[in-house]
Amino acid sequence: MGEMNVIGKRMAMTDARAKVTGLGRYADDLSVPGMLYGRILHSPHPHARIRSVDTLAAEALEGVKAVATGRDAPTPYGILPIGHDERVLALDKARYIGDNVAAVAATSPEIAEEALRLIRVDYEPLPAWFDPLESMKAEENWIHEKRAHNIEKEYHHHFGNVDEGFAQADFVLEDRYYCGEVTHAAMEPHSTLAVWEPNERLTVYSSTQVPFYLHRTLSAVCEMPMSRIRVVKPLVGGGFGGKSEIIPLEVAASVLAKKARRPVKITYTREEVFYAHRGRPITIVDLKLGITKEGRITAAQARIVQDGGAYCGYGPVTVLYSGALLNALYDIPNVKFDGFRVLTNKPACGAMRGHGTVNARFAFESMLDQIAARAGLDPVELRRRNLLKAPCTTPNGLRVTSYGLPECIERVAERSGWAEKRGKLGKGRGIGFACSHYVSGAANPIIRSNMPHTTVNIKIDRDAGITVYSGASEIGQGSDTMHVQIVAEVLGVRPERVNLVAADTELTPVDLGSYSSRVTFMAGNACLNAARNMRAQILGPVARQFDCETDDLEMRDETIVSKNGAGVSMSFDDAVALAMVGEGALVAKGTYAPPEQARGGKFKGAGVGPSPSYSYSAQAVEVKVDRETGQVKVERVVAAHDCGRALNPLTVDGQVQGSVYMGMGQAVQEEMVWREGRLMNPSFLEYRLPTTLETPQIESIIVESIDPEGPFGAKEAGEGSLAAAIPAIANAIYDAVGVRITDVPITPERVLAALRAKEEAEKGGAR
């Protein structure tokens, strides 16, 4: 590939100015004439039969224009075809505190709020399940009648033979790891404006990562053909997975709008966002690992239980990722996985940055350090001895096409001063190391089909402006900018010439959405194909006019020139005008579908985990521990991330830093605290999100392995670095004060208790 002008350059995001100046419009900033304000009534019971809902008084309140209950929209839905177990408003049962029971639309938020107070619901409370380990033993009172013993799904995978593997090992370790529940905490609360149009169509503006799935679901629940519904995604203020399913307010606003024949907006309060949730579940990992004296891993076995909450959501996918991605980071010949997704009477969990892999990776990378200590090996050296020989396919069918992990490890070891620092930082200070990886999109779509996962169109008309139409959803990760860069690079123009129309189901072709880090790889490839197609349309007539081959030409600096510098030189505008002779506006299309070989094995659950390529990450973290109080301060993080090629190093750095920050929050302070199904901390006064004050220096190192199939060699950058942060911190704490914490978050209280227990044990030993 020749020298590039736009790709690989640090470029401010195309929407940065609007966001920074406050001019950008998010869903809640939108309003239309005649708009009503919607509110949702939530269940105060964790598990209750709904005997009746009396809405008469609410309907009679002046200013109330529509009241809806489960009967108005009885069609069940869910993000997975195998999990259609939700209704926008409960019909028969409420399954968690916060479950949606009724909704109102009124002329002011105050009236809507007042109307909720007038709705009488007759509940019959039922015994409820809160602890996943208890819930999965339930003999009665199942949360969904069809899900016996409250087990949503279980999977049992065995590749190679772990018994033989453990027999070959010189050191075998078993331990249990516990991870508390965390949530996305996007700055923007969910918001939806549903507009009932005069021509009996429905337009829905929503803070979503998945306009296409929302479109489908609205069609089913509102009983309208998709062709009469339009979904538009305005600016989204962060998703992290929390907007990657259909969220009740999106459907409720639409149902109310249809009923009232008026526009209806609903914006969640922060408390409602916490209860809508869909974040990372409580996870219990029982892990067993074997290594030889030389440090080769011989077998890994994991039993993973996830507390999924009251509905399926992405649950089966979450638990499958936790098993599938035990593979494809290191070379492990024998792997066994037993995964359980359990239902409880709490809000549903779902996808959250690093979907499914994060808690399993915490357990695995912690145990690597524990077993390294047992075997007397340097933890980094142990990781070096278990690298994959890529390209390769893992025992569970994951195809690794590019593998920058070795370089990540070496660069982090060097930059962090690992060799000089480990065990030598002095009292209360330590350094820890860990690795992680992630998919660049799922090779199999959620709803199986043989259609491309994404299609991008490009149009050029007489203004010679380039308009790109893509269904991909910018959620702050840089999706829009990525499209602009790719098109500008291929067509040799300034980025300012490129305009993007995105995520509007009426104008843009389908893209499956912003989840599983698929956008750069998949929409990026489709965009690249569309741009190449457009390039051919422009270069053809130029080549004919100058009587040369299109291969002899290149597009750069807004001109078309000969590669060898001889002869041809034509401005982009002139070339476009030439191409339009007899043709009119130029239109090009590109698509992307993952190749057949990337789609994984044939066993039950094989569909989750396969990706066209994987990102890799290594991290070193320095911490300071106050031995008297157990307070942990993360002081420095060095994080290397293999993103294939950094299309925009500025945004890659940002994504790596953001991932590390989120991992750090989960590692040392964030946790949703539940009591009998009630969230004790549904606000930022109580939910311990780190701020910039607690965030250390995060040095990001970009490693470019140039993936053979990624657009310009690019792959995932937005999630993969998260998982390593948590075990790296746990490992650093061990280096600092010699205690191994296996429960996350690693609160000061847990550290202090471990320190005291250690002192006691040492005293006992000395006696």
Added chain:
Amino acid sequence: MIPAAFEYFAPKNLDEALRLVERHGDEAKLLAGGHSLLPLMKLRLSAPRYVIDIGRIRALHGVREEDGRLVIGALTTHHDVESSELVRQRCLLLAEAAAEIGDVQVRNRGTVGGSLAHADPAADYPAAMLALEAEIVATSSGGSRAIPAGEFFVDLLTTQLRPDEILTEVRVPVAGRRSGGAYRKLHQPASGFALVGVAARVRLGEGEKIESVAIGMTGVAAHAYRAATAEQALAGKKPGAKLLGEAAGRVTEGVDTLGDMHGSAGYRRAVATVYARRALEAAIARAGGKTA
């Protein structure tokens, strides 16, 4: 997140405000910085019929020195206390406590009077006022009374203030020679409130002995309190590492310790000891004493 309906008043001077509280008493809430009241109203944990916004009463703003005391108007913001040269010079402990409150936005809005009247069990000023032996002045149409800080805090969110009274100012005695004070705090990471806050003030006397000592504790119990047994253990003694450790170990003695998701009662007790020792060490050092 929408408060119940209420009637709003914005009196321009203290007399007008006093007449309003006299008339509406129990059904009214005073609004100062709003950083405690408004969240409660939005959650409808508080639904006053009348809200009396006292923010426009100029006379209640600011810090001055009078007869060997700092006089701090009830509407003085945390930021104004933290950045006042006068407070820094005369009473570093108080400036330190103010600087530890919440975040910048909170310090720009929240007021001394609001914080004391609200009496949150994890608020910082109450510990400071106890250690400083300040007086809290409550004014009604009938006149003013000065309540010693030691008597002011009654229980969780409960003080000696009557519904017809407005907290108008706080009087803090300025310490003499050989005195030092310090505030040390462990933050609840989300809100910034105190998981444990310790205000320590000491005066050294003859033979380097501790002539007087006061320790104010917050975050640990339903309301701020003086750690009396720890104070007794220190009084009249020469400070040293062993003595401080022992005394600090007694700061939660006889106290019904709070526990919540941010720290169990046991954890709070453990950390209270550590922070009490650190606060005492700093206070003694500032008084010109040695602890090592």
